[in-house]
């Protein structure tokens with residue numbers, strides 16, 4: 001066995017790629033991992049439970065210049081194959097609400113452990129760490145791989161599985177983009193995704209720490225769920241999840257009474273006034289919203305002073321209050337940083353890779369997988385699915 005495959009990065013996509021590459025037994029496979037341990041990000045996924053995949057995964061849940069790029073993987077190694085792959089390694093899975101799949105033990109560490117056990121059991125896979133790759137260059141038919149501390153290795157084939165720039169504490173700092181750029185690959189603009197959204201702060205700052213359930217709308221996408229007001233903007237699962245669809249949207253809107261339509265809400269407020277005409281406006285919403293949220297709604301509707309009695313609310317003021325409750329707009333000013341993001345939006349342009357094998361169309365025997373490519377998914381197991389699938393395809397092709 002003289003031929004060699006180098007996998008750069010020992011995360012979700014790299015470990016799957018290594019296992020698939022070693023299967024034929026024709027190659028010796030080496031994983032070069034920059035950190036002290038393999039798969040650190042896997043351990044942090046799904047709040048430590050690892051939302052491994054989602055049984056509904058299809059192009060609707062992916063973004064990038066060409067989300068259809070995932071179809072190659074969808075036809076060859078997708079959700080069912082991934083579940084079979086992990087079941088084969090010993091992970092029993094559980095499907096939860098919205099099709100989210102978790103290991104039955106609810107431990108992300110179990111997912112990493114079974115990958116490690118498989119690698120330990122596979123003679124033709126070697127792990128080298130810490131080995132943070134700085135450059136990959138072509139030397140004749142082979143590749144020369146150089147680490148930041150000057151060590152050199154060679155390989156016949158290279159799979160770039162370095163991740164993107166999100167959550168750099170787990171090792172993904174964007175070096176993979178530089179490596180691919182050095183081979184002439186185009187990298188699209190990179191932005192944090194699955195991240196908290198920054199808004200104008202005058203209102204949210206005062207509500208810092210308060211949570212409510214709302215229907216959140218960003219551009220053409222909406223999601224119902226928990227929203228958390230923060231010093232810098234909005235957070236919570238619904239906001240986090242919608243951040244993957246930010247796409248230049250200028251406003252994020254909350255419907256904080258989505259179970260009622262506008263007419264029902266208006267009637268409810270009129271009845272509320274009739275029942276408690278002498279309650280002051282600063283307490284008017286107590287029992288319906290958090291007191292401070294109620295006060296902020298009134299202020300945003302231009303109703304002041306809050307020392308007035310509820311009965312003094314005019315028809316126009318009630319209409320404005322209903323408008324705010326049903327569509328409370330916050331001007332978007334950006335997102336939190338890479339440190340807070342779960343995923344990278346953007347990456348290596350996918351039209352320059354074969355969707356069935358992940359091999360570069362520019363450089364033979366060079367592959368890119370996972371988050372380093374211009375594919376990002378919604379929250380719900382879609383990103384790991386992409387990492388497992390693209391990793392598997394590349395490994396299987398390189399190792400055949």
Ligand SMILES: Cc1cc2nc3c(=O)[nH]c(=O)nc-3n(C[C@H](O)[C@H](O)[C@H](O)COP(=O)(O)OP(=O)(O)OC[C@H]3O[C@@H](n4cnc5c(N)ncnc54)[C@H](O)[C@@H]3O)c2cc1C
Pocket residue numbers: 008009010011012013014032033034035038039040041042044045046047050051052053131132133134161162163164166167170171172173174175176341342343369370371372380381382383384385387
């Ligand atoms: C907190 C958190 C929770 C998440 N939860 C979920 C979830 O529940 N479900 C889901 O689907 N997705 C989740 N994600 C997203 C998902 O983890 C990633 O999309 C996925 O791990 C990407 O896989 P990858 O192999 O491309 O990159 P990574 O998992 O980032 O792995 C890249 C590896 O390459 C190594 N590396 C980087 N550069 C070099 C270099 N130059 N030389 C050598 N090694 C290098 C890194 O150290 C790392 O080990 C979460 C992300 C975060 C941050």
